Amino acid sequence: MPANLREDKAEVRVLPKKLPIFFCLPRLLPLQYRVHLLTSPSIGGPPRSYPIGRVRRKSIPPAFSSVVDSYCSKVFFAYVRTNLAERVPHQEHISSTKSCQLPGSPLPLTTQSPIVARPSTESHRLRMSNQSKILTVAYAKQLAGTKYADFHFPKLNEYTAIEAGAADVLSNLKGVDLYLNGLLSITDADAKAFKKFKSDRLFLGGLEEISETSARWLSQVKGPLFLRGIRHLPESVAAHFGQRKQRLSFDGITTISDNAARKLGAARHDHLDLNGLTCISAIAAEALAKACDHLQLNGLTKISFEVACALGAGSGAIYLDGLADISEKEAEALAARNGQLYLCGLTCLSVDAARGLAKFNGELRLDGLSSLSHEVAKELANSEASLSLNGLTSLSDEAAATLAGYHGPKLSLDGLEVISQAAGAALASFNGRLLARSIKPDNLSAATYKILRGF
Numbered sequence: 001m002p003a004n005l006r007e008d009k010a011e012v013r014v015l016p017k018k019l020p021i022f023f024c025l026p027r028l029l030p031l032q033y034r035v036h037l038l039t040s041p042s043i044g045g046p047p048r049s050y051p052i053g054r055v056r057r058k059s060i061p062p063a064f065s066s067v068v069d070s071y072c073s074k075v076f077f078a079y080v081r082t083n084l085a086e087r088v089p090h091q092e093h094i095s096s097t098k099s100c101q102l103p104g105s106p107l108p109l110t111t112q113s114p115i116v117a118r119p120s121t122e123s124h125r126l127r128m129s130n131q132s133k134i135l136t137v138a139y140a141k142q143l144a145g146t147k148y149a150d151f152h153f154p155k156l157n158e159y160t161a162i163e164a165g166a167a168d169v170l171s172n173l174k175g176v177d178l179y180l181n182g183l184l185s186i187t188d189a190d191a192k193a194f195k196k197f198k199s200d201r202l203f204l205g206g207l208e209e210i211s212e213t214s215a216r217w218l219s220q221v222k223g224p225l226f227l228r229g230i231r232h233l234p235e236s237v238a239a240h241f242g243q244r245k246q247r248l249s250f251d252g253i254t255t256i257s258d259n260a261a262r263k264l265g266a267a268r269h270d271h272l273d274l275n276g277l278t279c280i281s282a283i284a285a286e287a288l289a290k291a292c293d294h295l296q297l298n299g300l301t302k303i304s305f306e307v308a309c310a311l312g313a314g315s316g317a318i319y320l321d322g323l324a325d326i327s328e329k330e331a332e333a334l335a336a337r338n339g340q341l342y343l344c345g346l347t348c349l350s351v352d353a354a355r356g357l358a359k360f361n362g363e364l365r366l367d368g369l370s371s372l373s374h375e376v377a378k379e380l381a382n383s384e385a386s387l388s389l390n391g392l393t394s395l396s397d398e399a400a401a402t403l404a405g406y407h408g409p410k411l412s413l414d415g416l417e418v419i420s421q422a423a424g425a426a427l428a429s430f431n432g433r434l435l436a437r438s439i440k441p442d443n444l445s446a447a448t449y450k451i452l453r454g455f
Contacts, residue, residue: 133182135159140169148176155179160206162186167193174199181205181229191217198222205229208252215240224271228252235260242266247294249273254299258283265291275299282306289314289337298322298345308333321345321368331356344368344391354379367391367415377402386410395419401426414438416452424448 135156140163143154153176160182167190170178177200184206186194191214194202202221205228210218215237218225224247233253238260241248247270254276256264261284264272271294278299280288285307288295293316301322303311308330311318317340324345326334331353334341340363347368349357354376357364365388372392377399380387384407393415395403400423403411413427413436424444427434428451436452444452 132161133159135162135166135180137163137165137169140166144169144173153177157181157203157206160184162190164189168196170194171196173197177201177203179203183207186210186214188213188217191215194218195220200224201226210237212236212240219244222246225249226273228273228276233260233264235263238263239266245270247271247273251275254278256280256284258287261285261287264288267291269293269295272296280307282310286310286313289318292316292318293339295319303330305329305333309336312336315339317363318342326353328352328356332359335360338362341365341385349376351375351379358383360385362386363410364388365390372399374398374402381406384408386412388412390414393417395423395427397422397426400424403427404430406430406432408432411435418442419444421445421448424452427452 153173157179159180162180162183164187167186171193178197181203183204186204186207188211191210195217201224203226204218205226207227208229208231210227210230212234218227219240225244226249228249228251230250230252231254233250233256235257242263243266245267249272251273253274256274256277258281261280265287269292272288272292273296274288275296275298277297278301280297280300280303282304289311290313292314295314295316296319297311298319298321300320301324303320303323305327311320312333312335315338318334318337319342320334321342321344323343324347326343326346326349328350333356335357336359338361341357341360342365343357344365344367346366347370349366349369351373357366358379358381361384363386364383367388367390369389369391370393372389372395374396381402387406387408387410390412392413395413395416397420400419404426410433411430413434416436416439418440419427421443424439425448427436428448434452439449439452441449
């Protein structure tokens with residue numbers, strides 16, 4: 001395989017109707033096509049869900065659409081995790097015999113043998129091979145002296161160490177994302193130099209621990225800071241980052257103490273990523289929930305009623321896409337939150353849970369639901385929240401008529417492709433803003449089709 005195709009693999013967690021299946025798609029596509037499907041570790045950004053309808057865009061080559069179809073014919077959205085390999089809790093394989101050819105790939109992508117869902121990051125490969133590569137001052141000056149668009153600025157993830165003074169040069173870069181995920185450690189002097197970094201995002205995902213002094217300097221970085229390799233967050237380090245307001249990613253942390261959570265939540269954060277947490281206490285949840293405009297806790301697979309109450313007490317967006325099930329009491333507790341509530345990991349929803357979520361007044365995302373019964377639709381129709389059901393690819397006439405009476409301001413059904421004329425006419429009567437941008441004109445009048453597409 002050509003060297004330029006031997007890049008990071010993104011772990012794509014596909015949620016079918018029942019159990020999650022994990023597989024990897026090599027990054028073999030041009031970026032303008034790839035970003036429509038997934039957010040990879042090298043691109044950065046929070047985990048997101050994309051309905052298959054969104055994936056099938058005209059800009060995507062037909063050959064790639066066939067790959068998506070072959071893997072996802074019965075799957076309604078793909079949830080992309082950007083966690084490092086060590087944080088993947090388990091592996092599963094695809095038991096299919098289909099073979100597909102990716103555009104630009106010299107070999108077909110086959111699933112006859114298991115495809116393991118462990119993303120390979122540059123820093124992890126370097127650790128395994130014990131290689132060392134130093135980023136010199138001379139090369140840093142060369143980079144600083146060249147005009148780059150952010151798209152073309154090179155990623156520097158292959159460097160495991162940085163020469164004294166190189167951080168000062170790199171901190172003066174403007175308008176670029178700086179990827180240094182291969183660095184295994186930095187000195188306090190380097191951290192102080194990065195304090196001046198005012199460009200876009202700074203990625204230091206290879207660091208597994210930092211000193212209190214380095215934390216003090218790094219906490220003052222003006223742009224988004226990604227420290228996804230940190231495994232443990234001492235209270236002294238949390239206290240420094242607790243004064244930071246810009247986006248902060250600690251996706252490598254699997255547990256957090258109550259005191260560390262209090263210190264980390266001392267100031268209001270714009271965006272805090274803690275997707276590596278697999279459990280959290282009610283005290284820690286309350287401290288974090290009240291301190292973030294966007295709080296990502298996608299690693300939690302279940303929460304207690306006490307934790308749900310604590311998370312519901314805050315305001316802002318909260319991401320709980322790892323939850324596979326939720327009770328009515330937990331749903332009602334979360335519904336007390338003001339802002340956005342992401343529950344895209346739910347593949348089924350009970351009537352009782354729907355009744356609890358219907359009390360939410362913000363933006364509710366349930367993109368993991370692949371089907372919607374009339375009873376559940378009836379409960380959700382009582383909500384005044386903006387509702388996203390992008391995982392639905394079909395809708396019965398009865399459920400469509402029920403959703404048409406939905407009281408919220410916005411209803412998103414971007415995964416819908418084909419519905420009956422009666423269902424289309426019912427949805428077209430919805431009084432709020434309706435989005436069904438993947439819908440096909442089959443069985444629909446021209447007027448109904450335009451309304452559903454948002455024209």
